[in-house]
Amino acid sequence: MTPHxxxxxxxxxxxxxxxxGDVLPTSLxxxxxxxxLAVVQRGRPVQRSALAERLWPEAAPGRAASSLRSVLWRLPRPRGRTLVTCTSTSVRLSHDVHVDLWDVEEQAQTICSRESPPQExxxxLTPLTRDLLPTWTEDWxxxxxxxxxxxxxxxxxxxxDALRRCGRFTDALSAGLGAVQAEPLRESAHRSVIAVHLAEGNHAEALRQYDSYRRxxxxxxxxxxxxxxxxxxxPLLGRPVDLPTG
Known part of the structure; x- marks a missing residue:
């Protein structure tokens, strides 16, 4: 049977x-x-009153509760599916909702918790190059x-590092550069890139990466x-480079 x-x-x-495959229109x-519900609650239920208060902190409790009811009523219901599950006292994300953030967090956890992550x-690694709603400025x-x-x-x-050790240099370089692009001042990211260049024997590229970071x-x-x-x-210059003396 084809899954729904x-x-x-x-x-x-x-x-x-x-x-x-269709994008559903949703209000702000x-x-x-x-x-x-996805980022903070992680699918767990939250009290309606608490949720209303946090989404409309400037409104009186009655007004915030009314705003919450209005938003819930207007949520899309594709083919009868609900985006949230509600009771008289609580709200939670529906089990029918698949969240990309959760998938990528699980991928990151698998990579970080194993010395040799599974190749698959x-x-x-493209999802790991994306930020969480980077244009949003919500305090929470x-x-x-x-x-x-x-x-x-x-x-x-x-x-x-794992890809470099198994000889997948192109993929290893892409992963390292992805980290550098996300945070150009992060030294550990530059070390990953330099290590790939050294493993490939690209000494000039390694020195260029170092010099770019140094400047x-x-x-x-x-x-x-x-x-x-x-x-x-x-070792690339046959002498200590910028090493402290004494």
Missing amino acids: PMVRLGLLEDFEVSFA PAQRLLAR VLDD LQVEQESFRQKRLHALELSS LLASELGLRPSPAIRTLVA
Whole structure:
């Protein structure tokens, strides 16, 4: 039997709700509601009064409750499927809703928790290059955005190292550069890229990556690269490069 299509909730890069390939129109209040249920509640039920208060903090309790009822009433119901499950006292994301954020977090957890992640987990790292609703500035979302960013950066770096060790240099380089692009001042990301270049014997590329990072760090923060990354490229010149003396 062909499985019934699920409602898909996209939270990486742009907000999107889709069903069977069609994008479902959702109002801004509905987007805030669905995002909060997915990001903060993680599918767990939340008291209606608490949810209304957090979504409409400036409104009186009665007005906030009325706004919540209105948003819930107007949510799309593709082929009779509900996006949220409601009781008289609680609201939760429906089991019919598939959230892309949860998938990528599971992928990152698998990569970060194993010394040698399964190769199939490393085959598509593109989702790890996307941020959580980067254009949203909701106060409640900021901690979640940073938490997810750190998870995906660690996963990209570890993926680069794992792919390099098994000789998949092109994929390893893409993963490392993905981490660099997400946070250009992150030294561990640059070390991953340099390590790939060294493994391939591309010494000039390794030195170019180091020099680019060194100049960026000096310009942005007035700092020098750490001994760890300087030691990594030192053998390329046959002498210590920028290593502290004494």
